Every structure is written in C-alpha cells, then in structure tokens.
Amino acid sequence: MSNENKKKRKMPSFMGPLMAIVILSIILTIVSDTFLSVNNWMNILRQAAINSMVSCGMLMILLTGGVDLSVGPIVALSSCAMGVLMQHGVTNAFLLMASALIVGVVCGGINGLLFTRLQLPHPFVSTMGARQVYRGLALLITGAAPIAGFSPAVTFVGSANIGNFPVCFIVVILIFAVVGVFLNQTALGRKIYSVGGNKEAARLSGINVPGTLNFVYIMSGFMCAVAGIIMVGRVGTATPLAGETYDMDAIAACVIGGASFNGGKGTISGTLIGALLIAVIRNGLNLLGAQTDIQYIVIGIVIILAVFVDVVRGNAAVTARRKERAKEQAAA
Amino acid sequence: MEEVRAVGDVIVELRNIRKEFPGVTALDNMNLKLKAGTVHGLIGENGAGKSTLIKILTGVYTPEQGEIYVDGEKVEFKGPADSKEKGIACVYQELNIVKELPIVDNMFMGSYVKKKSGLLDYAYMNKKSEEILQGMGQDISAGEMCGTLGMGQQQMVEIGKAVLLDARVIILDEPTSSLGEKEAAELFRTVNILKGRGVSIVFVSHKLEEIFEICDDVTVMRDGQFISTTPSKEMTKDRMIAQMVGRPLNNLFPKIDTTPGETVLEVSHLTREGEYYDISFQARKGEILGFAGLVGAGRTELMHGIFASVVPDSGEIKINGKTVSYKTPQGAIKHKIAFLTEDRKQQGLVLSESIEKNLTLVNIDSLKKGIFVEFKKIQEQAQRCIEKFQIRTPSADKAAGELSGGNQQKVVIGKWVNSDAEIYIFDEPTRGIDVGAKIEVYNVMNELVSQGKCVLMVSSELPEIFGMCDRVIIMREGRKMGEVSKEEEHFNQEDVMKAAWGGKLS
Structure with missing residues (x-):
C-alpha cells in the first residue's frame, strides 16, 4: 500500500518513449545544428498538436477495447462545416467553432450508437463504414474544394503564439490535463477502464456499459473537432480530403504510449509522449533532409519496437510473479 | 461395416x-x-x-x-x-x-x-x-x-x-x-x-x-x-x-442458526423460454435458500433472470411486498440485489485491475465528493475489505488476476458487500477454491444472514446445500421440482437427489 510501490508500477508505462525522445534529441542535437533551438521545439509542439488531440480521443476508445477509424474524416468534416457556414455568411468565430464541435460530437455519437444500438460486431467495422460516409459528406458540402479566408479570430487557436509558445499546444496541455483528471479521478473515467478490462464483469456490476461506450465515441468526435479547428488555423483552409493518416497516427501515439488494443490499459501521459515522439522523429528526419519514405519506415519501426518492448516487459512481469509465487509457496 | x-x-x-x-x-x-x-x-x-x-x-x-x-x-x-x-x-x-x-x-x-x-x-x-x-x-x-x-x-x-x-x-x-x-x-x-x-x-x-x-x-x-x-x-x-x-455429511459447515424474518423477495411464475419455466418462490430475511439440481437445470439462468442481466420473458418479482420492474443489472442493484456470479474471472472481476479498484466496481458512485472520487475513502474501503474478508495480499494495489481463486472470490464478495445489498445471490460460491477459503465464504454468509440479509445460494455440491441452507429449492430441466425446509423429513441428500433426477419428493 506504500506510495513507492504505486510509483514503481506506474512509471514504466511512459518511461520508454520518454527515454526515446531524450536519446533522439541528443543525437539530433549533435547531427543537426538547428534541432536544439526554441523555434524548432515550438515547431515540434505545433506539429504534434493535431495528432495529440486526435490521440486523446482515440485513447479513450482504445481503453474500452474499441477503435475509431473515422477520426480523419471527422476532423475534415468539422472543419469544412465551419468553412461552409462562413461562406453562408456566419462570421462570429465562436459560432463557427461551436458548429465544428457540434459536428464532431454528432459524428462521434453516431459511431457510438452504431456500435451499441445496432450492435455491429466491432467498432472497427462500424467506424470503417462511418469513415466513408463522413468523408463523402465533407466532399459533398464543400463541392470537393478547399475553403480559405477564415478570420484571424478563427485561426487564432491554430496559428497564434503567446510569446513564442503556440496557442494550439496550450489547448493540448489544458485538454490533456482535464482528460487526465477525468480518467483517474472521476467515477465515469474509472468506469472506462473497467469496461475495457472486462465488459461482462462491468455490466454485472451495474455499470452502464452502452452509456460508457457512447460517451467515449462522443469524446473522440469532440477531440477530432478540436483538431479540426487547430488545423484550420495551421493551414488556413478547411480541406475535405484532410486527415487521411490521422487514424493510424493517433493509434500509433497511443500504442507507443503503452495503450493496449485489448482495452483496459493506457495512460494520457503516455499518449502525449507518444504523440511527441512521433513529432520529434518527423521533425528530426525533416531537418536531416530525409524524404517521407524514410519517415514512414522509421515511424513504423518505432511502433513495432514500442509494442515489442511492452510485450517483453509484460512477459518479464509474468515470469517474476510466477517465481515470487513459487517462493511464497516454498516458504509456506 | x-x-x-x-x-x-x-x-x-x-x-x-x-x-x-x-x-x-x-x-x-x-x-x-x-x-x-x-x-x-x-x-x-x-x-x-x-x-x-x-x-x-x-x-x-x-x-x-x-x-x-x-x-x-x-x-x-x-x-x-x-x-x-x-x-x-x-x-x-x-x-x-x-x-x-x-x-x-x-x-x-x-x-x-x-x-x-x-x-x-x-x-x-x-x-x-x-x-x-x-x-x-x-x-x-x-x-x-x-x-x-x-x-x-x-x-x-x-x-x-x-x-x-x-x-x-x-x-x-x-x-x-x-x-x-x-x-x-x-x-x-x-x-x-x-x-x-x-x-x-x-x-x-x-x-x-x-x-x-x-x-x-x-x-x-x-x-x-x-x-x-x-x-x-x-x-x-x-x-x-x-x-x-451415498456419502456422509462432514462437519465442514459452520452453519449458525437464525430465525428467518419476513419475506423480502417473492418471485412468481418467472419464465424465460428454453431456460426456466414458471418458477415461483419466496425468500426471507435471515435465511439461506439453496438451489439444488444438476448442472444445466436452469439455476444459473434463473439467477440471471432475477438480476435482470438476462431479462425473463414473463413473471413477476416483488421486493419487500412491492412489485418491481427493472430490466438491467443497474435496476437490480438499485433494489439492493447482489449477484456473485459463478464465473469469477469472466463475470466477477476486472483481472487486470487492482484489488482496490475491483472493490469499487459496484459502489464507485457512492465514493464521490462532487464529481471527483475520494481516494481516501477508496483506500479505506479496500483496507476494510482486506481485513474483514481476510484477503491474502501484500497490498491493495495487486492486480486481481494475480490472486488465488479463494482470494478472488473474497474480492467479489467484498465488492458486493460494499454495495450494501439486502439480497445476495451466491452462484457456486466455493467452486474451485480450497477448504480454508470455503469456510471463510460460509462465514461471510453466516454474517450476512445474522444481519438479517437474505441469501440465495446455487450449489451443485449437495453437502454444501445441506450444510448451509435453511431451505432448498430443487430444479430440473428449468422447472421447480420441489421445495424442502430444514424441519421436513425430505431434507436429506437422497430425497433431494431423487427430485433432481426427475423423481417425486414424497
């Protein structure tokens, strides 16, 4: 029951990727003279912001043992909704951003209901279908053309800096802090872990499982909409075809941070570090002049390595436990 | 050929x-x-x-x-x-x-x-x-x-x-x-x-x-x-x-005598096609009501029906004299029913999570202050349960999956006792656990009935039924074959077995 004990168990979940960031930074500092500068680091944070937001929602879904393949199209659709409303004369920045959030929440809600109400076999299937629908809707409402011309008030979140620090990453930090507190210190947050760990036990313990699942999909939609708002600020346009790789990037960040596809395992801090690691790798390789092909290969290897390390660690823990038990039995 | x-x-x-x-x-x-x-x-x-x-x-x-x-x-x-x-x-x-x-x-x-x-x-x-x-x-x-x-x-x-x-x-x-x-x-x-x-x-x-x-x-x-x-x-x-x-009853059972009080649970004509048919019975405060029968007699299914984890087709349930209608386990829990399922690993516990957290599965909503859970209360509750039910573990942080079967069962018991239920359903509560842990489980049942709670116990071990129950309902192929209480002459293994195999009680 000691606190030390607790720390010992929680530390390792993101220590690996954090160490990777540190080591990578040291190497990049040596080989590139532009890497270790305030400007470059602010760039990294800016580049990590969208993926961080999407990953935050994805983590909650992974915790329940699900997955959301429709995140990219939701990002695109929510930002395009802002664009279309703007074209129709809505100028109020808050109204525009609220509309994006509503679109995200509705899309997430639909994903949840497809899974919990229609009882499609796995969210992999339902969100794969929804992914096509949302993408199609984004193309439909924009006539397949990107929309530019947002007012500075709208692009503020995605493009502005306070001092040197990007506003979009302040948003990330705030939301991650709130979600972290939510997951660990509220009843619903803790129920998400329980549902992911054992759905049937959760149901028979009186936990509202469909409600919990609906909630995480809605949250994912919401986070995608926030990512959409950031994206509009960063690139200046709402693009219906944006976000083709967001699903995989987000899953990668969560998994690197220690989340499990089987549900019940994963932390918000690990996810943030996972997203940052991906951004550092991309940034470093860019500075070194590597093309996207190399970036794909490196990030792929990092994902596999991260999961592999996790598996090895898990097996080691099981072995240690077995030996400990044998020792206990021998003593008794 | x-x-x-x-x-x-x-x-x-x-x-x-x-x-x-x-x-x-x-x-x-x-x-x-x-x-x-x-x-x-x-x-x-x-x-x-x-x-x-x-x-x-x-x-x-x-x-x-x-x-x-x-x-x-x-x-x-x-x-x-x-x-x-x-x-x-x-x-x-x-x-x-x-x-x-x-x-x-x-x-x-x-x-x-x-x-x-x-x-x-x-x-x-x-x-x-x-x-x-x-x-x-x-x-x-x-x-x-x-x-x-x-x-x-x-x-x-x-x-x-x-x-x-x-x-x-x-x-x-x-x-x-x-x-x-x-x-x-x-x-x-x-x-x-x-x-x-x-x-x-x-x-x-x-x-x-x-x-x-x-x-x-x-x-x-x-x-x-x-x-x-x-x-x-x-x-x-x-x-x-x-x-x-033909086996003698041994003295493994620390049964204490209680005087049953008023009826708390009344089930009438409960039916779910293909599982159980027309089941009626009453259960009283301060008694252990056993459900005997062969595996597949529909006893577990009936308990899922009472708990609404699998909703019955028809029938009526009264609690404390009032007709209730709930369609989910949440509803059953609101009516103070607890269900300790047969399968601890699949249905009772989140094995990857700590003992402490498993103990909060049912009552987490009562451990809040505002929107935040109170860690102090959660920790106190875990310590209380570990001591009270003698869960053998170095710490409340240990994952439930690392415990032995008996200790896992005690965590499940703790989880439900924390919910402050009035009616406890124990489904094969001592299956796969050692003798020492069995006695501890029986002692928990004793304590519950002495506090005036009502216990339903499904068990396929006849000695356990006779060792612990005040009354026994015998089921076979989804139907109630009979009911005997301690005072009656048919309260013996042979007669009950006969009914479980399709014979008449008298």
Whole structure:
C-alpha cells in the first residue's frame, strides 16, 4: 500500500518513449545544428498538436477495447462545416467553432450508437463504414474544394503564439490535463477502464456499459473537432480530403504510449509522449533532409519496437510473479 | 461395416485407472468394460469424474495409474490420435460442428478424399456422407449447411463422423440435454441401429428414465470412484440414487442458526423460454435458500433472470411486498440485489485491475465528493475489505488476476458487500477454491444472514446445500421440482437427489 510501490508500477508505462525522445534529441542535437533551438521545439509542439488531440480521443476508445477509424474524416468534416457556414455568411468565430464541435460530437455519437444500438460486431467495422460516409459528406458540402479566408479570430487557436509558445499546444496541455483528471479521478473515467478490462464483469456490476461506450465515441468526435479547428488555423483552409493518416497516427501515439488494443490499459501521459515522439522523429528526419519514405519506415519501426518492448516487459512481469509465487509457496 | 462383431465381446477395458490433478484426485480405482453391441450407461453427480473418464478414453488425459486394454491387448494412449486409431470416438455435449460449412465438409474434415488431380472428390464424399446418414436412419442431403440443421441433426452429423471413421466405441456425452422429445426418440433409434452393427455405445446422461430405456448396463460413479456396474434390468432408480449420493455429511459447515424474518423477495411464475419455466418462490430475511439440481437445470439462468442481466420473458418479482420492474443489472442493484456470479474471472472481476479498484466496481458512485472520487475513502474501503474478508495480499494495489481463486472470490464478495445489498445471490460460491477459503465464504454468509440479509445460494455440491441452507429449492430441466425446509423429513441428500433426477419428493 506504500506510495513507492504505486510509483514503481506506474512509471514504466511512459518511461520508454520518454527515454526515446531524450536519446533522439541528443543525437539530433549533435547531427543537426538547428534541432536544439526554441523555434524548432515550438515547431515540434505545433506539429504534434493535431495528432495529440486526435490521440486523446482515440485513447479513450482504445481503453474500452474499441477503435475509431473515422477520426480523419471527422476532423475534415468539422472543419469544412465551419468553412461552409462562413461562406453562408456566419462570421462570429465562436459560432463557427461551436458548429465544428457540434459536428464532431454528432459524428462521434453516431459511431457510438452504431456500435451499441445496432450492435455491429466491432467498432472497427462500424467506424470503417462511418469513415466513408463522413468523408463523402465533407466532399459533398464543400463541392470537393478547399475553403480559405477564415478570420484571424478563427485561426487564432491554430496559428497564434503567446510569446513564442503556440496557442494550439496550450489547448493540448489544458485538454490533456482535464482528460487526465477525468480518467483517474472521476467515477465515469474509472468506469472506462473497467469496461475495457472486462465488459461482462462491468455490466454485472451495474455499470452502464452502452452509456460508457457512447460517451467515449462522443469524446473522440469532440477531440477530432478540436483538431479540426487547430488545423484550420495551421493551414488556413478547411480541406475535405484532410486527415487521411490521422487514424493510424493517433493509434500509433497511443500504442507507443503503452495503450493496449485489448482495452483496459493506457495512460494520457503516455499518449502525449507518444504523440511527441512521433513529432520529434518527423521533425528530426525533416531537418536531416530525409524524404517521407524514410519517415514512414522509421515511424513504423518505432511502433513495432514500442509494442515489442511492452510485450517483453509484460512477459518479464509474468515470469517474476510466477517465481515470487513459487517462493511464497516454498516458504509456506 | 461389413465386419460383424460378436455381441458381448469386450472391446475396451479400463482397470484401476487413477487420474490426479494438483490437489485433487479426479478418478481413482476406475473399472469399466465396454462390450460390442451394447449400450453402457454412465451416471454420477456433478463432479463424479465422468468427464475425466471420457477424456481418459479419448486419450486427452493420460492416467497416472492403471491399464487400458483394447481387444484384450494392453495399450497406452499418448494422445487423442492413439485413441482414435483404436476406433474410439466421442460426441461431446458441445458439438464440434462448423455451422458455416455443409454436412459433407463437416463429416470429412481432417480426412478429405482427393481425386487423382489433387482436387477434392466431392462426388464421392457427398455420396458417402449420405450413405452413412441414411444408414443411421437420416435422410439429409450432404450439401445442406449445418447451421440450418436442428440440434438433433447436427448431432447426427457428429455421430456420422464417428461412423465414417469406423469407430467401434462411440461415447455420447449427455446427448439428449439439448434435444426435444422427438429428436431424442430419433437419437435412440440411431443408437439401436449402431448397436445392431456391433458398435459399443457409452451413454452419459442425467436422465434416469433414458438409462433404463436404452442402456444394457449401467455404471455408477461417485467422487471419482467406481461404485458399481449392473445390468440395467436389475437396477432400480432408488438404488442408483443411493449409490450416487451415498456419502456422509462432514462437519465442514459452520452453519449458525437464525430465525428467518419476513419475506423480502417473492418471485412468481418467472419464465424465460428454453431456460426456466414458471418458477415461483419466496425468500426471507435471515435465511439461506439453496438451489439444488444438476448442472444445466436452469439455476444459473434463473439467477440471471432475477438480476435482470438476462431479462425473463414473463413473471413477476416483488421486493419487500412491492412489485418491481427493472430490466438491467443497474435496476437490480438499485433494489439492493447482489449477484456473485459463478464465473469469477469472466463475470466477477476486472483481472487486470487492482484489488482496490475491483472493490469499487459496484459502489464507485457512492465514493464521490462532487464529481471527483475520494481516494481516501477508496483506500479505506479496500483496507476494510482486506481485513474483514481476510484477503491474502501484500497490498491493495495487486492486480486481481494475480490472486488465488479463494482470494478472488473474497474480492467479489467484498465488492458486493460494499454495495450494501439486502439480497445476495451466491452462484457456486466455493467452486474451485480450497477448504480454508470455503469456510471463510460460509462465514461471510453466516454474517450476512445474522444481519438479517437474505441469501440465495446455487450449489451443485449437495453437502454444501445441506450444510448451509435453511431451505432448498430443487430444479430440473428449468422447472421447480420441489421445495424442502430444514424441519421436513425430505431434507436429506437422497430425497433431494431423487427430485433432481426427475423423481417425486414424497
């Protein structure tokens, strides 16, 4: 029951990727003279912001043992909704951003209901279908053309800096802090872990499982909409075809941070570090002049390595436990 | 099939077979002779060792002691393949049918016949499958999808597989448990056809009438021991039951006497088609009400109905005299019902999470201050439970999956006691846990009833039922067969067993 004990168990979940960031930074500092500068680091944070937001929602879904393949199209659709409303004369920045959030929440809600109400076999299937629908809707409402011309008030979140620090990453930090507190210190947050760990036990313990699942999909939609708002600020346009790789990037960040596809395992801090690691790798390789092909290969290897390390660690823990038990039995 | 075996020749013989698992002897001193052209019944209570015996015959388990003879020759089964080669086949209760494939593929799976070209010879296989099924009195096309067949016909396909392999011994493990009357009659017809061909059939059943109807000999088992083999003509129901339960009650049970109070739970005509029918009973404060019966009698299903984790089709539940209607476990919990499920790992605990957290599964919403949970309260609750239920663990942070079965059960108990329920359903609460932990579980029940709570206990261990319960409801095939309380003369193992096997209580 000691606190030390607790720390010992929680530390390792993101220590690996954090160490990777540190080591990578040291190497990049040596080989590139532009890497270790305030400007470059602010760039990294800016580049990590969208993926961080999407990953935050994805983590909650992974915790329940699900997955959301429709995140990219939701990002695109929510930002395009802002664009279309703007074209129709809505100028109020808050109204525009609220509309994006509503679109995200509705899309997430639909994903949840497809899974919990229609009882499609796995969210992999339902969100794969929804992914096509949302993408199609984004193309439909924009006539397949990107929309530019947002007012500075709208692009503020995605493009502005306070001092040197990007506003979009302040948003990330705030939301991650709130979600972290939510997951660990509220009843619903803790129920998400329980549902992911054992759905049937959760149901028979009186936990509202469909409600919990609906909630995480809605949250994912919401986070995608926030990512959409950031994206509009960063690139200046709402693009219906944006976000083709967001699903995989987000899953990668969560998994690197220690989340499990089987549900019940994963932390918000690990996810943030996972997203940052991906951004550092991309940034470093860019500075070194590597093309996207190399970036794909490196990030792929990092994902596999991260999961592999996790598996090895898990097996080691099981072995240690077995030996400990044998020792206990021998003593008794 | 041309080869005719003399009826009565011993095909397989087991002598003094002993099988041990860590901590238990599953089978000891087991003897069995399976003769050509006869049907051999195998009966015993739950846990009597029938399944272990089947697995020895099919080579899944290797016995620690004893010999197996086939055609008078001593053999050793190193694995299922050896047993199969000697012509022993088993049709398990859970059928091994791929529903998405047609009959012919299911029949020939693993022994596909190829043409010279290397492609599968479906023409031959179809013909052969249909021939075999027709020989068993079944007129089904080999192209039919197995998923569209009824349970009876699916079973026929399984038996057909055995016939295709020219099995000389076919074990039917509770073959009628999922069949209707008509299908069962069909099955018996097929069994008689096979018997006429000299096949030796082992017939495991929980239905005594069937044993008398179809079997030539019957072997009774109890607690892993061989009790007797008798020609079924010379056997009587009463003798079978006496042989199955004939074990003394020991003093493992720390039962305390309480005076039951008013009725708290009243169930009327609860029905869920295919699971349980027209169940009515009352349970009072301060009493332990037992549910006895064989595995598959519908007791667990009934408890899921009361807890609304599987909603009943019809019927009424009253709690404290008021009719209640809830359709989810949440609703049941609001009415202060707790359900300690049979399967701790799958249904009771989140194994990957800590003891502390598992203890909050039901009552987390009452440990909040505003929107935040109170860690201090959670920790206090965990410490309280660990002490009170003597959960053996170095810390409340340990994952539930790392605990022993008994300690896991105590966490489940703790989880529910924290919910402050009034009605506790214990489903097989001591299955798979050691004697010490069992007594601790019984003590918890004692404490609950002495506080005036109501306990329902489903148990397949009769000594436990008689050791702990004030009253017993006996179920069979989804129906209530009777009810006896401690004071009545029928409150004994033999009479209750008789009812569980389909007899009358008086």
